[in-house]
Amino acid sequence: MSDVAHEEHVHESTGVETRKLAMWVFLSSEFMFFGALITNYLLFKGRVGYTAPYPAEIFDIPFTSVSSFVLLMSSLTMVLADHAIHRDDQRSTRTWLIATALLGMVFLAGQAFEFTTFVVDEGMKISTNPAASAFFTLTGFHGTHVLVGVIMLLTLIGISFRKGRLSTATGLNLENVALYWHFVDIIWIVIFTVVYLIK
Amino acid sequence: MASAASPTSTIFRRPKQTSGWMSWITTVDHKKIGIMYGYSAFFFFILGGLEALILRLQLAGPDGTVLDAAEYNAMFTMHGTTMVFLFVMPVGAAFFNYLLPLMIGARDVAFPRMNALSFWIFIFGGIFLYSSFLFGTTGPPSGGNLPGGATDASWLGSTINGGWFMYQPNAGPRFSTGTVLDYGAIGLQILGLASLISAVNFIATILNMRAKGMKLLRMPVFIWMTLVVAFLLLFSLPIIAVALFMVTFDRQLGTLFFDTFQGGDAILWQHLFWLFGHPEVYILILPAMGIVSETLPVFSRKPLFGYPAVVFAGAAIGFLGFGVWAHHMFSSGITPVAQAAFGLATMTIAVPTGIKIFNWLGTMWMGKIKFTTPMLFSLGFVALFVIGGLSGVTHSIVPADWQQTDTYYIVAHFHYVLFGGAIFGIFAGLYYWFPKLTGRMMSEKLGKLHFWLMFIGMNLTFGPMHWLGLQGMVRRTWKYPAEYNFGTWNMVVTVGAFIIASSILIFMVNWTKSKRRGVEAGMDPWDARTIEWSIPNPTPEWNFGVSPDVQSLDDWWHRKYDEDEDGRPVRRPDADSTIAQFHDQGVNPPAPIHLPTPSYFPFFAGASFLAVGYGVIYHTRGWGLPLLIFGVILLLSSLIGWSLEPLEEEHEEVHA
Numbered sequence: 013m014s015d016v017a018h019e020e021h022v023h024e025s026t027g028v029e030t031r032k033l034a035m036w037v038f039l040s041s042e043f044m045f046f047g048a049l050i051t052n053y054l055l056f057k058g059r060v061g062y063t064a065p066y067p068a069e070i071f072d073i074p075f076t077s078v079s080s081f082v083l084l085m086s087s088l089t090m091v092l093a094d095h096a097i098h099r100d101d102q103r104s105t106r107t108w109l110i111a112t113a114l115l116g117m118v119f120l121a122g123q124a125f126e127f128t129t130f131v132v133d134e135g136m137k138i139s140t141n142p143a144a145s146a147f148f149t150l151t152g153f154h155g156t157h158v159l160v161g162v163i164m165l166l167t168l169i170g171i172s173f174r175k176g177r178l179s180t181a182t183g184l185n186l187e188n189v190a191l192y193w194h195f196v197d198i199i200w201i202v203i204f205t206v207v208y209l210i211k
Numbered sequence: 212m213a214s215a216a217s218p219t220s221t222i223f224r225r226p227k228q229t230s231g232w233m234s235w236i237t238t239v240d241h242k243k244i245g246i247m248y249g250y251s252a253f254f255f256f257i258l259g260g261l262e263a264l265i266l267r268l269q270l271a272g273p274d275g276t277v278l279d280a281a282e283y284n285a286m287f288t289m290h291g292t293t294m295v296f297l298f299v300m301p302v303g304a305a306f307f308n309y310l311l312p313l314m315i316g317a318r319d320v321a322f323p324r325m326n327a328l329s330f331w332i333f334i335f336g337g338i339f340l341y342s343s344f345l346f347g348t349t350g351p352p353s354g355g356n357l358p359g360g361a362t363d364a365s366w367l368g369s370t371i372n373g374g375w376f377m378y379q380p381n382a383g384p385r386f387s388t389g390t391v392l393d394y395g396a397i398g399l400q401i402l403g404l405a406s407l408i409s410a411v412n413f414i415a416t417i418l419n420m421r422a423k424g425m426k427l428l429r430m431p432v433f434i435w436m437t438l439v440v441a442f443l444l445l446f447s448l449p450i451i452a453v454a455l456f457m458v459t460f461d462r463q464l465g466t467l468f469f470d471t472f473q474g475g476d477a478i479l480w481q482h483l484f485w486l487f488g489h490p491e492v493y494i495l496i497l498p499a500m501g502i503v504s505e506t507l508p509v510f511s512r513k514p515l516f517g518y519p520a521v522v523f524a525g526a527a528i529g530f531l532g533f534g535v536w537a538h539h540m541f542s543s544g545i546t547p548v549a550q551a552a553f554g555l556a557t558m559t560i561a562v563p564t565g566i567k568i569f570n571w572l573g574t575m576w577m578g579k580i581k582f583t584t585p586m587l588f589s590l591g592f593v594a595l596f597v598i599g600g601l602s603g604v605t606h607s608i609v610p611a612d613w614q615q616t617d618t619y620y621i622v623a624h625f626h627y628v629l630f631g632g633a634i635f636g637i638f639a640g641l642y643y644w645f646p647k648l649t650g651r652m653m654s655e656k657l658g659k660l661h662f663w664l665m666f667i668g669m670n671l672t673f674g675p676m677h678w679l680g681l682q683g684m685v686r687r688t689w690k691y692p693a694e695y696n697f698g699t700w701n702m703v704v705t706v707g708a709f710i711i712a713s714s715i716l717i718f719m720v721n722w723t724k725s726k727r728r729g730v731e732a733g734m735d736p737w738d739a740r741t742i743e744w745s746i747p748n749p750t751p752e753w754n755f756g757v758s759p760d761v762q763s764l765d766d767w768w769h770r771k772y773d774e775d776e777d778g779r780p781v782r783r784p785d786a787d788s789t790i791a792q793f794h795d796q797g798v799n800p801p802a803p804i805h806l807p808t809p810s811y812f813p814f815f816a817g818a819s820f821l822a823v824g825y826g827v828i829y830h831t832r833g834w835g836l837p838l839l840i841f842g843v844i845l846l847l848s849s850l851i852g853w854s855l856e857p858l859e860e861e862h863e864e865v866h867a
Contacts, residue, residue, distance in 0.1 A: 025421045030321050034415040037445065041407060045449035048483065052453070052468070055479060062474050138466055142474050145466035149457065167851055184854035 035188045039195045042157075046199050049153060053146040053207055062141035070134045071208050072126070079122035080204045083158075086115035087197045094190045097178060105186070106172045112193065113165040116158055123155045147207070154203060157196045164189045226809045237809035239323035242750055244330050245309030246648070251334060252301035258341070259293035260715065262286050264708055267672075271705040273693035281349065281364035283689035284372040285391075291375035292395070295495065296402050297337050299633050303498040304329070304409055306640055307437050309648070311413060313743035313750065314431050316422025316759040321415040323807040324853065329409040331817025336401035339824045343370045343394035349387070371395035374687065376488065377458065379469035379480035384462045393828045396458045401820045403448045403455070410444035413437055422742075424761035428522070431741045432515060435522045436501030439529040443490045443497075446533070451487035454480060463827065481543055485536035493532045495629060496596075497525060499636020500567060503589040506643050507571055509739050510586035511578025512780065514765060517570040524563035524570075531560045541609050542616045550609045557607035564600055568593065583737075584658030588639035591666050595631025599624055602677065617687070620680025626673040638665075638718070645722075646736050650749040651729030657721040664714035671707025675700040734794045740768035746797040756800035812853035819846035 024030055057068060093108035127148070130136045138148045168186060172178050178186055226237035235243060266286050269275040278286060308326065312319050320326050349364045349372060364372075371391050373382035382392045417438045421430070458480075460466040469475045508515045515521060537545055537553040571593055580586065602624040606612045615621055638661075645653045684697050691697050735744045742759050743750075745767045763769050771786040783789075819842045826839025 024419045025425075026418050028419070030415050030419045033419055034321065034411050037414045038411050041411070041445045041449050044446050045453060048450050048453040052457070052479070055476065056474075059474060138460075138464055142467045142470075142476070145460070145468055149460060149466065153456075163847070167854070171855070184851075 035191045049150040053150050056143040056146045065136050066143050067147040079119050082115050083119045086112045090190050090193050097186050102177045109169050116162045161193050236814050239327050239807050241308050241312050241319050245305045248301050248305035252298050255293050255297035262290040267705040267708040270701050273698050275690050280689045281368035285368045285370045288372050288374050299495045314434050315425050317420040322412050324810050324813050325412050327813035329405045331814050332405035335817050335821045340398035343391050347391035347394050348389035379477050380471050383469050396455045397824045400455045406444050407448045410441040413441040422759045429764045432504035433501035436497045436525050439525050440494050440497050443494050447487040447490035454483035481540050485539040489536040490532045495633050499633045502636045502640040503592050506585050506589045506639050507574045509737050510581045511575045513578040516573030521570050524566040527563040541612045554607045554609050561604050585639045585643035587662045588635050592635040599627025618680035619676040619684045623673050623676035646732035646748050649726050652732050653725040654721050661714050661717045668707045668710030672704050675703050734790050740765040742767050745793045753804040756796040812849045816849035
């Protein structure tokens, strides 16, 4: 969330809009957050002697590939929404925002399904072994980030319906949500590659 | 003058109070927030100090009977946690808040409401942490030493007791069964969030809100150090956040990160903790370095020697600070290669630190030094920090460190840098900027008494710890037998601690009296160099009547002084009229000024963390989960209400 100080003081020393700058700064911190979580998983995944199953033994790569594709497509729709609002095309902005939120929710549903399969069918709970703990913590925090993104998107959609248009004047504006959303996608590319694909 | 709020987007009417308690709860003014940070941090300083005095009573003689083992654990943990997270960090935030906009010529920080949010999260995090005294349980102590066969610790012992470092698996669910370490992990998480938000805010402010002509290399060194600290917070807090989440999950959800019985990794905790913990040390000391870089030039009546070198040394300390964490772990069994690498990296930190110290000395060299109270504290800072820094370098020699680890030698070292360094710097800043805050001067007589008592007390307290440690007195141990012959020096240490306490009392008297009856400061009482002194004292609500146009480093000084051919300052003939002119435009702004409107949302968003914290700890009880859900909903609705709050429609206007 961000807000802005005082409008009469419009000059920005760096030339970057202040709220956008703050979002970039915040996201740089998020990279450290996920960096630590990914490192945890890498540390524990190869250790021997744990109670089975290890996460890597039960990954369903085709399924996760599909849900990764869904999340990547949501970045495309987000770009289209961003593009539309710059043309002041409120109608397509709203359409693309709804598409983005839906794709995000499909990804979350996929993750819920994946977690359920792991716990119920494969018997890998968060307390089964440290590798499983690290896996669920990492992907769970990523899912939470997607959820926060979806909530922000839904709020934007709500404003758009209620007021008929989105403005850039409120703290929650489309450009910042888009930045955040792309970040969440990029992190997923790293997680999918490092955790799921690399043996 | 507020225009009508847009009815579709506000939940509450915007608060308008300008005085009374409501004005403080809803304020978004960086000066009020800074003052609130300062007072609450000082309150926690008193608590942390009392805890230290209790510890010193216990250790005054051999076989102390004031505390039992469980109480001692709780007291040293709370002393450390309080001083680090609830005093030095927030008091740094107090200085940043109050001074940052004034020193870069801005109306406020970039995000005033976010700034208020940081403060309220900090306050509620502190309350949460300290509520463990009331609600926390320690569970059956495993191998603890409780008097009379008791099964649980007394109330004094029923608070966070795993050390501020919360080493695993000791602080995990297997060995610490009660709730106190949940309070510790979640409380620090909340406090960390407050610092993270303010770091984002300060970085955006410094990079984007500078006045005309305030180029990066014209910023006061204090602002540079604020920027470095903000980046350190930004990159180190997410790491401790991950570590604290892992502990909380271990304790609440049954994950096995640190459970060594089932394949968890105790050393991982140490890596994650110190990867945060070492940058944290610089987070504590860099603000003080920034403060003395402001006071030393003013009271030496010379520009800071080697300004760019001091700035870049500060940034270098920040960078290197991320590469030395394992020197806290030399005795944990990490490989010899790692030990050598981290030992070398630790030695290199001495280089930028040394650059700073020589530049401070160069600043004073041939200066016309005025020994005011802030100057004395700055000198005390330099002297004591050098001692602490040197003993710090001795830790980088690995075999020596093996001997020093977990002894009072380490305690002596970090108190020389954090008490002799950070706290002396903080007091220098408090005396120096007191006129900015109140429009009055603090009593020099009481101030000097405060300084000398604190200086003597500090050396009596922490000096003997060096040789106690080298003689083998171990840290975190609640008593020692008479045969070890530690008694005499420990008594000296305890006396020193009470001398420090009496000096703090004198400071409090001085502050309270000077606030009401101190000598009027007028404009620019110290004949200072930086632009925060180009506005009247106390600071007007609108900061600058006219947005400053900065021409040079030390802009305010160069408006008052020219140089003769030998480089000596010569007061310009129009200096007094310049000051009078700045005073007039500060008091009577020529154009109306918009100030950000107060808001309720930061307070409610901050308060929601209290509900979330208790909800997580007690989620297995009937009322825990509903409380957690209530907290999350309160947080989300506050944030959404906040983001819908109109920004342009409403303005308070202050008239010329």
